[in-house]
Amino acid sequence: MTNEESLKQTLSSAFRALGIEVDPNAIVIEHSKDPAHGDYATNIAMRMAKAAGKKPVDLANDLLAHIAADNIEKVEIAGPGFINFFMKKESLGAVVSAIIEAGENYGRLPKNGIKVDVEFVSANPTGDLHLGHTRGAALGDAICSLYEQAGYDVTREYYLNDCGNQVAHLGHSLSLRYHELFGEKIELGDDDYHGKDLIEIAKQIKEKFGDKYLVDNQESRDFFREFGIQTEFNKILKDLDDFRVRFDVIFRESDIRKGTLIEDTIADLKKRGYVYEEDGATYLATSRISDDKDRPIVKKDGTYTYFMPDICYHYNKMGRGYDLCVDMLGADHFGYINRMKSAMAIGGFDPNRLDMEIYQIVRVFQNGEEVRMSKRTGKAITHRELVAEVGVDAVRYFFIDKAPGSHLDFNYDLATSKSKENPVYYAQYAYARCSSLLEMGREFAIDPTLSGIDGAAEAEILKHLAAYPSMIKNAAAIRAPYKVTAYIEKLAALIHGYYAANKIIDRENKAATSARLAMIEACRIVLKSALTLIGVTAPERM
Numbered sequence: 001m002t003n004e005e006s007l008k009q010t011l012s013s014a015f016r017a018l019g020i021e022v023d024p025n026a027i028v029i030e031h032s033k034d035p036a037h038g039d040y041a042t043n044i045a046m047r048m049a050k051a052a053g054k055k056p057v058d059l060a061n062d063l064l065a066h067i068a069a070d071n072i073e074k075v076e077i078a079g080p081g082f083i084n085f086f087m088k089k090e091s092l093g094a095v096v097s098a099i100i101e102a103g104e105n106y107g108r109l110p111k112n113g114i115k116v117d118v119e120f121v122s123a124n125p126t127g128d129l130h131l132g133h134t135r136g137a138a139l140g141d142a143i144c145s146l147y148e149q150a151g152y153d154v155t156r157e158y159y160l161n162d163c164g165n166q167v168a169h170l171g172h173s174l175s176l177r178y179h180e181l182f183g184e185k186i187e188l189g190d191d192d193y194h195g196k197d198l199i200e201i202a203k204q205i206k207e208k209f210g211d212k213y214l215v216d217n218q219e220s221r222d223f224f225r226e227f228g229i230q231t232e233f234n235k236i237l238k239d240l241d242d243f244r245v246r247f248d249v250i251f252r253e254s255d256i257r258k259g260t261l262i263e264d265t266i267a268d269l270k271k272r273g274y275v276y277e278e279d280g281a282t283y284l285a286t287s288r289i290s291d292d293k294d295r296p297i298v299k300k301d302g303t304y305t306y307f308m309p310d311i312c313y314h315y316n317k318m319g320r321g322y323d324l325c326v327d328m329l330g331a332d333h334f335g336y337i338n339r340m341k342s343a344m345a346i347g348g349f350d351p352n353r354l355d356m357e358i359y360q361i362v363r364v365f366q367n368g369e370e371v372r373m374s375k376r377t378g379k380a381i382t383h384r385e386l387v388a389e390v391g392v393d394a395v396r397y398f399f400i401d402k403a404p405g406s407h408l409d410f411n412y413d414l415a416t417s418k419s420k421e422n423p424v425y426y427a428q429y430a431y432a433r434c435s436s437l438l439e440m441g442r443e444f445a446i447d448p449t450l451s452g453i454d455g456a457a458e459a460e461i462l463k464h465l466a467a468y469p470s471m472i473k474n475a476a477a478i479r480a481p482y483k484v485t486a487y488i489e490k491l492a493a494l495i496h497g498y499y500a501a502n503k504i505i506d507r508e509n510k511a512a513t514s515a516r517l518a519m520i521e522a523c524r525i526v527l528k529s530a531l532t533l534i535g536v537t538a539p540e541r542m
Helices: 003-017 044-051 056-064 089-106 131-149 166-181 199-208 218-244 254-258 261-271 306-317 330-346 382-389 392-400 423-439 459-466 469-476 482-501 510-533
Strands: 040-042 073-076 080-089 115-119 153-160 249-252 275-278 282-284 295-298 324-329 354-358 362-366 369-370 408-411
Touching: 003 040, 003 056, 003 080, 003 306, 003 459, 044 080, 056 073, 056 080, 080 089, 089 459, 115 131, 131 324, 131 362, 131 382, 131 392, 131 510, 153 482, 166 199, 166 218, 199 218, 199 382, 218 382, 249 275, 249 392, 254 261, 254 306, 261 275, 261 306, 295 306, 306 324, 324 330, 330 354, 382 392, 392 408, 392 423, 392 482, 408 423, 423 482, 423 510, 459 469, 459 482, 459 510, 469 482, 469 510, 482 510
Parallel strands: 115 153, 115 324, 153 249, 324 354, 362 408
Antiparallel strands: 040 080, 073 080, 275 282, 282 295, 362 369
């Protein structure tokens, strides 16, 4: 149990002694900014004063009479009712032994039995990934890693839209490019795909199959559509794999459309009384739940709207036994939330088992100006180009460094700079510095008990290291990987500051050196764990 968790339990017990029930999780423990005010502080007496019918400072003093724990040196009341805790040296230093003993598992919480499915990226297989997909990939993968670290059973899922007009246009465009290779004059329509990548795919088909598909029939049309989908999708998977993003499940829309699943689902929704027809179209009465209007599920021409297969897909996920399904969606999907949650409720599922994370757009800036187009192609910058130019580590870090709901302005110059202003470089340099110190001091046996130092200079680092598990728990609960980057940045700053102010390897003082190297090892373990969580490497040398 960390000091923070211990203090929460101690305070909860003190409240109980006063006849007041307070959930330990509702108690906020903060690090004291000034060592003169202790190691930790809480304002819980101020928050609970009204409910207790007392002045905050009186409630704090009443609590003080019931606060007792082996890890607390002393407790003081400050200001209008703040409670400041001074911890015993051993309680702060104990975290070093815990980290070194746990190794890479430090901060990994016990399994909680909760199954979570996170669906992210799910780009249409009709071209290259754009920067919105990049942000979705970085966020989605980091959220999955956070969930796993916090004890959840996680499935990473990609929904492949291999049906509908877009892939039909892809197949048609590829067919035209194929015919063009045989000398035929072609004319691409406004809805066709004009990208040169289809020419290369057409060349692959010609080389492998010759003129086999020059005849225009259903077989050839199906072939071009499926070949185009699979080739484009393989490129997407390769780009994502290079970005360190992989999936456990690839779910194809075509599997939803097989058999009579959609028809059967509509029939069931009719029985539930939520389906009606109007002007030749069929609607689902989502406005009766939480949507702003009813949604069409079958068009006048008898074809399904995209919403209907999506409903079936989400019903399928619910049927797989997940406690929570999370959809990572771009900024243009706000209206989708209540629509799909309403469909879940209509289908008899708890809508709270479905959640959606909306992330905002990305803009790239270089030399103080927004960059919209690739210098190489003259078109919008693609995921592949940005990652190739900037590197996986920087892109992943910067693309999750802000809350998903915030617009992201990507500073190209900062992301590629080798300076302390670049948080990725600064953090990786901190890790390399720790590794270098441990290599230089390999002749010393590390002392996790920190018996050779008084711990005053190390207190802030020790408290920050101890806070790692609770940060993981909190960040996972609200799907906030940006809290990991904030943690990384503070730890890196503490490491660099400690190095500048202290002689880590002092051959005249072996006891102090052994203790300091133990703390450096603990820093190295936690920093690598946090970087790994967000898919960023931890280099031994820089």
